Amino acid sequence: MTGLLITWRGTVLPEWVDYNGHLRDAYYLLLFSYATDGLMDQIGLDEAGRKATGHSIFTVEAHINYVQEVKVGVAVEVRTQMLGHDGKRLQVYHSLHPANSQPLLAGNEQMLLNVDMNGPFSTPFAPAVHEKLGALMAQHQSLPKPEYAGRSIALPAQRAG
Amino acid sequence: MTGLLITWRGTVLPEWVDYNGHLRDAYYLLLFSYATDGLMDQIGLDEAGRKATGHSIFTVEAHINYVQEVKVGVAVEVRTQMLGHDGKRLQVYHSLHPANSQPLLAGNEQMLLNVDMNGPFSTPFAPAVHEKLGALMAQHQSLPKPEYAGRSIALPAQRAG
Numbered sequence: 001m002t003g004l005l006i007t008w009r010g011t012v013l014p015e016w017v018d019y020n021g022h023l024r025d026a027y028y029l030l031l032f033s034y035a036t037d038g039l040m041d042q043i044g045l046d047e048a049g050r051k052a053t054g055h056s057i058f059t060v061e062a063h064i065n066y067v068q069e070v071k072v073g074v075a076v077e078v079r080t081q082m083l084g085h086d087g088k089r090l091q092v093y094h095s096l097h098p099a100n101s102q103p104l105l106a107g108n109e110q111m112l113l114n115v116d117m118n119g120p121f122s123t124p125f126a127p128a129v130h131e132k133l134g135a136l137m138a139q140h141q142s143l144p145k146p147e148y149a150g151r152s153i154a155l156p157a158q159r160a161g
Numbered sequence: 162m163t164g165l166l167i168t169w170r171g172t173v174l175p176e177w178v179d180y181n182g183h184l185r186d187a188y189y190l191l192l193f194s195y196a197t198d199g200l201m202d203q204i205g206l207d208e209a210g211r212k213a214t215g216h217s218i219f220t221v222e223a224h225i226n227y228v229q230e231v232k233v234g235v236a237v238e239v240r241t242q243m244l245g246h247d248g249k250r251l252q253v254y255h256s257l258h259p260a261n262s263q264p265l266l267a268g269n270e271q272m273l274l275n276v277d278m279n280g281p282f283s284t285p286f287a288p289a290v291h292e293k294l295g296a297l298m299a300q301h302q303s304l305p306k307p308e309y310a311g312r313s314i315a316l317p318a319q320r321a322g
Contacts, residue, residue: 019208020278025220026191033187047180059186061314063224069281084316091316109314117181120230152313153222153270155245155252 003143004079005136007038009099012074023070029062032094032108035078039092043132053126054117057090061111065148068105075099082140083149085133087124088114093146107148164304165240166297168199170260173235184231190223193255193269196239200253204293214287215278218251222272226309229266236260243301244310246294248285249275254307268309 008031016027040046040057050056070076077099083091090112096105116123125133169192177188201207201218211217231237238260244252251273257266277284286294 020217020219020281024191024194025223026187026194029190029223030185030187033185056181058181059227061224061226061312062186062190063222063314065222066220084319086316086318089316091314111314111316120181150313150315151222152311153224153252153272154311155247155250155272157247158245 003139004081005039005042006077007035007042007080007094008078010034010076012070012072012076014072017072020069021071023072025064025066028066028070028096028106029064029108031076031078031096032062032064032110033059035080035094036092036110036112038078039080043136044126044129049126049129050117053129055123055126055129056115056117056120057112058115058120059110060089060113063109063148063151065107065151067107068103070096070105076105081143081146082133082136083109083145085137087130088122090114090133093149095146104147107146109146109149109151164300165242166200166203167238168196168203168241168255169239171195171237173231173233173237175233178233181230182232184233186225186227189227189231189257189267190225190269192237192239192257193223193225193271194220196241196255197253197271197273199239200241204297205287205290210287210290211278214290216284216287216290217276217278217281218273219276219281220271221250221274224270224309224312226268226312228268229264231257231266237266242304242307243294243297244270244306246298248291249283251275251294254310256307265308268307270307270310270312
């Protein structure tokens with residue numbers, strides 16, 4: 001409907017909840033990390049693809065905005081938008097929502113790097129992977145830029161200044 | 162020695178390691194999340210302080226830079242620098258290192274918000290907490306700005322443009 005990829009679906013587990021009774025900040029990123037695994041499955045870097053190419057994906061940088069608390073047992077999903085890529089880097093935006101529902105729970109921008117696991121060292125995407133990224137990017141490039149992409153952290157007084 | 166707070170010490174556990182055999186991206190943030198708990202203990206928001214004030218701290222925004230892989234079993238520590246605060250917000254920078262050693266494994270900037278758990282809604286820091294933050298800030302304000310603070314995510318071609 002939105003043109004975004006669904007890259008992870010699941011339920012918030014008791015072991016992810018903190019002393020405040022809601023999803024601990026780090027476990028939002030775990031769901032987004034699983035979503036990146038889900039994206040890898042869709043671009044030919046699933047386990048078979050990783051074996052065939054000797055490549056994997058490392059996260060270089062990540063930015064998260066926490067919008068709503070999430071309680072244990074809630075069914076959630078991650079939607080993914082491609083923001084850009086070059087020969088060996090992939091910039092994506094994940095958003096966490098209640099399953100089949102619109103409210104935004106958190107947003108997460110990631111910069112990912114293709115690596116040859118024989119090093120590990122960075123290396124260009126395998127041709128078949130690069131082609132899939134290009135096709136996805138063509139589908140996503142007309143989508144609006146997500147609200148929480150491109151952010152840096154600052155106190156309100158610093159932003160105002 | 163550096164003037165930074167040590168806010169977490171521990172060892173990388175097997176359940177934090179991904180299919181590449183190293184600490185999964187989300188679990189770096191778990192260590193930084195534990196470090197924020199450690200900081201809370203040092204500013205009067207430990208369990209007793211949370212009960213007495215009815216306050217807690219929510220993470221609003223976080224930015225992580227991944228610098229080195231970390232293998233299972235490695236002893237690591239988190240060092241914390243105060244970057245700023247206002248009446249109800251706290252901006253901190255955590256860095257992950259091998260225990261008692263200088264190499265940087267990852268950096269994490271966080272914006273934290275003081276909340277009244279009766280809402281939850283944001284609320285000014287309790288006076289004793291605010292005073293501790295001011296004292297820490299006075300100690301940290303002459304420290305150099307961390308390399309990975311204030312970042313936003315972009316492809317190299319975007320930065321060059």
